[in-house]
Amino acid sequence: MSEVLRLLRENKLRVNLKGFLGHFFKTKSDDPTFISNANEKLLSWHAERLERGLPPAALVYHRTGVRALHGFTVERVSYMRKLDRQQYKFEREKEFKAVRSAWIREIGTKQATELEAAGFSQVDIARMVETGKPPLGYEVHHRMPLDDGGTNAYDNLILMRNDVEHRAVHGYYNPGEQRIKRMSYGEDGDVALPMPPVDTIVYPNIAKGYISEPMANVKFLEIFE
Ligand SMILES: [Zn+2]
Secondary structure, three states: OHHHHHHHHOOOOOOOHHHHHHHHHHHHOOOHHHHHHHHHHHHHHHHHHHHOOOOOEEEEOOOOOOEEEEOOEEEEEEEEOOOOHHHHHHHHHHHHHHHHHHHHHHHHHHOHHHHHHOOOOHHHHHHHHHHOOOOOOEEEEEOOOOOOOOOOOHHHEEEEEHHHHHHHHOOOOOHHHHHHHOOOOOOEEEEEEEEOOOOOOEEOEHHHOEOEEEOOHHHHHHHHO
16 A cells, blocks of 8 residues: 555556555455544544644545545544434435425525525526425435434535535545444444535535535545555
8 A cells, every 4th residue: 555655646656546445445354443543544634634724624535536525524423323223214214305305495495595606596496495306416415424313404404416525425435434334233433524514505615615626546545554
């Protein structure tokens, strides 16, 4: 890994990020500290950024390349996967379906100005109110995951563009996703989670400078060094 990073830094190597990480993770699958170290390093990356006086951002994996999501923070969350899977299934499916459509109608009605400033057309917004569905290419995201302590309360929801931002937040090789994937139900542990900015109902939101930026893959790979 260090050798790969050295070559990447010197611009002597191009790697297929997905292929490389897939292979790399296979060689690390029996190392229990590897993933928790990666979570700690991602938290340090964020903390150092703030110490240098830079605005918050989350560094996330996306199969087309690493992104910085400006306005996001990376939070240490003491995560516990819900033991009651029936309850989780209810919240994830039946309850969320109803709440999502009510929330979409509500923001389309009451926060149309913010949606317009973020780039939605009046037609998009009218359709949200009419159908209770997110605009094409958008999805409703839980700020705090339902599978942890998150709920379907309105203030836990944010409208996110699927590509690249929402997919990047749930990026397969994000240290947090990797940690959660390995946890059994009822187990807890510290997870580095990308958290959306609290002062927006939609991401990206160009009016607030909340946009995603492609980053050098080496920045992300350093998390696993
Ligand atoms: Zn989501």
